[in-house]
Amino acid sequence: xxxxxxxxxxxxxxxxxxxxxxxxxxxxxxxxxxxxxxxxxxxxxxxxxxxxxxxxxxxxxxxxxxxxxxxxxxxxxxxxxxxxxxxxxxxxxxxxxxxxxxxxxxxxxxxxxxxxxxxxxxxxxxxxxxxxxxxxxxxxxxxxxxxxxxxxxxxxxxxxxxxxxxxxxxxxxxxxxxx
Amino acid sequence: xxxxxxxxxxxxxxxxxxxxxxxxxxxxxxxxxxxxxxxxxxxxxxxxxxxxxxxxxxxxxxxxxxxxxxxxxxxxxxxxxxxxxxxxxxxxxxxxxxxxxxxxxxxxxxxxxxxxxxxxxxxxxxxxxxxxxxxxxxxxxxxxxxxxxxxxxxxxxxxxxxxxxxxxxxxxxxxxxxxxxxxxxxxxxxxxxxxxxxxxxxxxxxxxxxxxxxxxxxxxxxxxxxxxxxxxxxxxxxxxxxxxxxxxxxxxxxxxxxxxxxxxxxxxxxxxxxxxxxxxxxxxxxxxxxxxxxxxxxxxx
Numbered sequence: 481x482x483x484x485x486x487x488x489x490x491x492x493x494x495x496x497x498x499x500x501x502x503x504x505x506x507x508x509x510x511x512x513x514x515x516x517x518x519x520x521x522x523x524x525x526x527x528x529x530x531x532x533x534x535x536x537x538x539x540x541x542x543x544x545x546x547x548x549x550x551x552x553x554x555x556x557x558x559x560x561x562x563x564x565x566x567x568x569x570x571x572x573x574x575x576x577x578x579x580x581x582x583x584x585x586x587x588x589x590x591x592x593x594x595x596x597x598x599x600x601x602x603x604x605x606x607x608x609x610x611x612x613x614x615x616x617x618x619x620x621x622x623x624x625x626x627x628x629x630x631x632x633x634x635x636x637x638x639x640x641x642x643x644x645x646x647x648x649x650x651x652x653x654x655x656x657x658x659x
Numbered sequence: 660x661x662x663x664x665x666x667x668x669x670x671x672x673x674x675x676x677x678x679x680x681x682x683x684x685x686x687x688x689x690x691x692x693x694x695x696x697x698x699x700x701x702x703x704x705x706x707x708x709x710x711x712x713x714x715x716x717x718x719x720x721x722x723x724x725x726x727x728x729x730x731x732x733x734x735x736x737x738x739x740x741x742x743x744x745x746x747x748x749x750x751x752x753x754x755x756x757x758x759x760x761x762x763x764x765x766x767x768x769x770x771x772x773x774x775x776x777x778x779x780x781x782x783x784x785x786x787x788x789x790x791x792x793x794x795x796x797x798x799x800x801x802x803x804x805x806x807x808x809x810x811x812x813x814x815x816x817x818x819x820x821x822x823x824x825x826x827x828x829x830x831x832x833x834x835x836x837x838x839x840x841x842x843x844x845x846x847x848x849x850x851x852x853x854x855x856x857x858x859x860x861x862x863x864x865x866x867x868x869x870x871x872x873x874x875x876x877x878x879x880x881x882x883x884x885x886x887x888x889x890x891x892x893x894x895x896x897x898x899x900x901x902x903x904x905x906x907x908x909x910x911x912x913x914x915x916x917x918x919x920x921x922x923x924x925x926x927x928x929x930x931x932x933x934x935x936x937x938x939x940x941x942x943x944x945x946x947x948x949x950x951x952x953x954x955x956x957x958x959x960x
Contacts, residue, residue, distance in 0.1 A: 553778050553858055553880040556770055557872035560862055576770065585883045588772045630938075638908060639773075639936040 489538055497531050500524070533609050536571045543575055552579050570600035574612055577619075586623050587639070590646040593619065597653055604653050613654070620650050688720045690899065693727050693741040695750060699836035700726045707745065709928040712916035717906035718899060729804045733757065733955075736892075743903060744890040748945045749806045749954070751888040755939070756956040759893035763900060764907040764934040765941075766887035768859060773935040774883035775859040777811025780875045782846050787853060790819050790878045796852035798823070798830040799842035804955075805857070806945055808839050811881035812855035814948045819879070840864065847874055859886070863930075884944040885937055907934040 501524055539562060546555035556579055563572040573596035581589035593616060602608040604616065624647050631640040692711060696703045703726050715722045722743075727735045732750055735741070736758060743763070744754060754760035765773040781787035787796065793816075800823075801808020809832075816823050823830055831851075833841035842854040843864060858880070864870045889907060891900040910933055915922045926933065950957045 551877055553776065553861075553877045554872060554875075556858075557861060557865055560770055560865065561872070564866070580771070583776070583880075583883060585771055585774055588770070588774070588883075591772070634938060637936050637938065640938075 486539055490535060493531050493535050497528055500527050536569075536610070539566070539569075540571055540575060547575075547579060552583055555579055568599065570596040570598075570603065571610070572596075573599065574603050578612075578615065581619060586627070587643045589619070590623065590627075590643060590650070594646045594649055597650065601653070616650055617654055620647055620654065623647055624651070687715075689723055690720045690742045691723050691725050691740055692743040692745060693725045693732065693736060695729055695732055695744075695746040696726050698838075698840075702836070706929050708918045709916040709923040709925045712918055713910070713914060713925045714903060714906055716916060717909075718902040720899065729802060736760075739892075742892050742895045742899070744892075746888060746890065747804070747806055748885045748888055748942055749804055749810060749949065751885075751890055752942055752945050752949065753956045754890060755942075760890040761893065761895070761900065762937070762939050762942075763889040763891050763904050765885050765937040766889075767932040767935055768886070768930070769862045769932070771858070771883045772932075773885055773937055775807045775857055775886040776883040777807035777809075777815065777881040778856050778858050778861065779812050779815060779853055779878045779880075780843070780846055780856045780861070781853045781878055782849070783874055783876050785852065785876075787878065788876060790815070790821070793853045793878065794821065794826045795828050797850075798827050799845050799851040799854040800830055800832050801839050801842060801855055801857065802832060805839075806884060806886065806948075807857035807859065807881070808842075808855055810945070810948050810952055810954060811884070812879075813952045815879045815881055817951060840869075843870060853878065858883075881948075882944060884948075885941050887931075889934070904936070908936060910934060 540559075543555050543558050543562070546552075546558060556576070559572055559576055559579070562569075563576065566572065573592045577589045577592035577596060580592060597603055597616070600610075602610045603612045605611055606613050627640070627643045627647055631637070631644040634640050692714075694703050694707055697706070704724060707724060711722045711724050725735075725741065729747070729750065732744075732746060733753055736744065736754055744751075744760065746754070751760065751762070755762070767773045769775065779790065779793070781793075787793060800812065803809050813823055816826075821827075832838065833845065835841075839857055839860040842851065843856050843860060845851040846854045846856075847870060861870070861872065861875070865872050889903070891903070910926060912924065912926050914925045916925050917923075946957075949955065953959060
């Protein structure tokens with residue numbers, strides 16, 4: 481349960497978030513009416529969100545460090561461990577997409593971005609501290625032509641068709657479409 | 660008399676027809692698939708037996724596995740009785756250029772999907788921090804026809820101005836089976852200073868808990884290129900080629916096949932994630948590396 485520093489940090493942040501929620505519920509439960517309760521929920525959401533952003537920064541920090549030093553392969557190996565440990569966390573897939581794109585594998589990069597965006601739409605929200613909207617927009621703009629041309633030249637090729645489908649999915653999400 | 664003879668003759672003919680019918684129903688065409696031996700013959704046969712059985716069930720023929728050593732593959736393919744091949748991407752390119760092999764499907768495994776990259780690794784803390792530091796060091800390569808265990812790393816070194824033939828203390832290739840694992844362990848335990856490791860093997864060994872990525876420094880990495888590939892001989896039955904491609908692309912994690920009375924998951928047994936339909940032009944990266952490194956099918960003496 482407390483096998484490494486990340487786990488300890490995760491549990492500490494979780495405990496803080498729970499304590500904050502309890503505090504807000506106690507305060508919000510007193511006289512003051514619905515407006516105060518609504519305000520409490522907003523604060524609660526904000527706190528949970530900030531805790532998540534903080535945690536992501538700590539968890540994926542080593543991957544970012546390796547990436548910044550140009551060691552993409554080592555970053556991917558580290559990331560693979562984290563994705564297995566936290567399969568429901570979108571951030572790993574987004575980082576994986578960015579690294580794979582840098583390494584020249586557009587199809588796999590697209591698949592990772594799609595998975596990340598499906599898990600958490602915050603990455604497309606321009607106002608989110610986690611936003612990768614500009615990067616995803618660039619990816620879609622740059623790859624749409626080459627992948628589209630590839631799919632058109634090989635109409636029976638299912639891999640090209642799947643890549644085009646992924647580009648179109650990201651386009652639709654960027655345009656504000658829902659799943 | 661005549662009547663009785665006619666009755667007897669009819670009965671004999673009916674019996675013969677029934678026998679012929681039985682024989683036809685039980686017999687299916689036998690088609691050979693040549694499998695490049697990956698780590699060992701035993702491992703290759705055990706990995707791909709469920710897949711071969713699955714293909715037989717789906718395509719209505721009896722596929723037979725023929726395990727072949729990497730270096731013997733082209734010679735064996737030239738004999739002409741292999742309708743399908745399962746090889747690494749360099750062998751695919753060699754057989755394509757020299758014998759017109761058709762691309763059927765490409766295997767997906769690990770983070771790069773149907774691609775893998777080659778890396779030059781050293782042990783963390785060994786003092787080898789960058790590619791230039793490997794001059795005068797002891798190096799291990801994977802098998803000579805391995806795209807991401809030899810070709811890619813050799814190419815990376817040439818691009819960095821390091822000639823593996825002259826600039827190392829020595830280089831060798833580990834003997835026997837599981838060469839990729841051996842050279843990774845060799846670096847970890849100090850037998851070699853540096854090694855040419857496929858990223859896929861590093862990833863798989865880390866997943867299996869055999870190594871930690873933190874134990875190594877990656878000094879250089881190649882661009883990811885296609886890896887294991889199913890091919891079909893130029894003269895293979897087009898309908899069967901189509902059926903095999905469809906069957907491979909349709910494979911899902913839950914699909915099973917019966918081998919020796921046991922029902923096994925096809926993809927899990929083969930340690931693969933699925934199949935993709937790449938284009939032959941996706942293999943150009945392998946072609947470019949083979950030309951630069953002076954390897955088959957472009958080797959010039």
